[in-house]
Amino acid sequence: MNFTKMQGLGNDFIVLADFDALPADVSEQAVRLCDRHFGIGADGLVFLLPSSQADYMMRIINSDGTEPEQCGNAIRCAATYLYESGLVDASVREITIETIGAGVQSVQLELDNGRVDRVRVDMGEPVLQGLSIPTTLDADSVVDQPISTGGQEFLFTAVSMGNPHCVIFVDDAVSLDVGVLGPPLEKHPFFPNKINVEFATAHRRDFADMRVWERGAGPTLACGTGACATLVAGVLTGRMDRRAIVALAGGELMIEWSEADNRVYMTGPARQVFTGTLPQTNFILK
Numbered sequence: 385m386n387f388t389k390m391q392g393l394g395n396d397f398i399v400l401a402d403f404d405a406l407p408a409d410v411s412e413q414a415v416r417l418c419d420r421h422f423g424i425g426a427d428g429l430v431f432l433l434p435s436s437q438a439d440y441m442m443r444i445i446n447s448d449g450t451e452p453e454q455c456g457n458a459i460r461c462a463a464t465y466l467y468e469s470g471l472v473d474a475s476v477r478e479i480t481i482e483t484i485g486a487g488v489q490s491v492q493l494e495l496d497n498g499r500v501d502r503v504r505v506d507m508g509e510p511v512l513q514g515l516s517i518p519t520t521l522d523a524d525s526v527v528d529q530p531i532s533t534g535g536q537e538f539l540f541t542a543v544s545m546g547n548p549h550c551v552i553f554v555d556d557a558v559s560l561d562v563g564v565l566g567p568p569l570e571k572h573p574f575f576p577n578k579i580n581v582e583f584a585t586a587h588r589r590d591f592a593d594m595r596v597w598e599r600g601a602g603p604t605l606a607c608g609t610g611a612c613a614t615l616v617a618g619v620l621t622g623r624m625d626r627r628a629i630v631a632l633a634g635g636e637l638m639i640e641w642s643e644a645d646n647r648v649y650m651t652g653p654a655r656q657v658f659t660g661t662l663p664q665t666n667f668i669l670k
């Protein structure tokens with residue numbers, strides 16, 4: 385069983401492209417393979433599968449074995465993998481990838497010396513909280529609403545990018561401990577299906593720092609959909625312009641929320657880390 389380890393701003397994935405469908409034991413295998421001591425180590429397991437609507441379908445499993453609807457860094461990794469492994473023709477500059485949460489997404493490749501340098505993804509239209517995220521709140525959209533945990537009160541804006549996000553603007557996102565604040569917010573009673581939690585500081589209208597606690601994966605170095613949700617929340621709360629850099633622990637993403645088509649565009653890098661082979665005895669996918 386061959387695999388490729390990829391990363392997008394340090395958000396890392398094990399990519400598997402030899403399957404026609406998700407294996408039955410995918411959840412338990414994701415936990416095993418993503419383990420950083422006993423497995424390969426990754427934030428998620430990514431399957432590239434046949435699609436009737438797009439060039440490929442991407443399914444991702446979080447490191448805790450749950451399946452999210454979408455992943456921004458994984459889709460850049462998937463497109464880079466497809467190009468660099470020759471699964472799409474070398475002349476191709478645009479790939480379509482189907483996801484369960486955001487439908488068919490169009491991905492553009494920017495090359496440098498024959499390698500993928502940056503990837504621009506049409507991440508689709510953001511949806512405000514009450515319209516798409518299961519919640520106990522009585523609201524159709526949630527912008528700067530109070531939420532409290534551990535005796536602290538914050539204001540959050542909930543945005544779906546196919547998957548759910550709770551964005552909280554704070555004075556200093558970089559020095560805040562997401563490991564303490566993230567888990568109770570991920571499982572807050574407002575969000576019965578759990579949620580990704582982003583803490584952000586908009587230093588300028590075109591630049592924000594962001595740190596993330598991911599649903600099903602914990603504190604990752606970057607979250608592409610989280611960066612998109614952060615920009616949308618920044619615009620909705622009057623803090624940011626529609627085009628900005630969102631700086632994460634693993635690097636920067638350029639995010640644009642287009643006024644013309646209401647879609648969010650994300651641009652950033654993705655790289656192959658290594659390839660490997662799993663002994664059959666260690667990888668019992670049924």
Ligand SMILES: N[C@@H](CCC[C@H](N)C(=O)O)C(=O)O
Binds near residue numbers: 395451547604
């Ligand atoms: N790292 C991701 C998001 C992965 C899914 C997330 N943990 C969820 O459960 O929704 C990204 O780059 O968008």
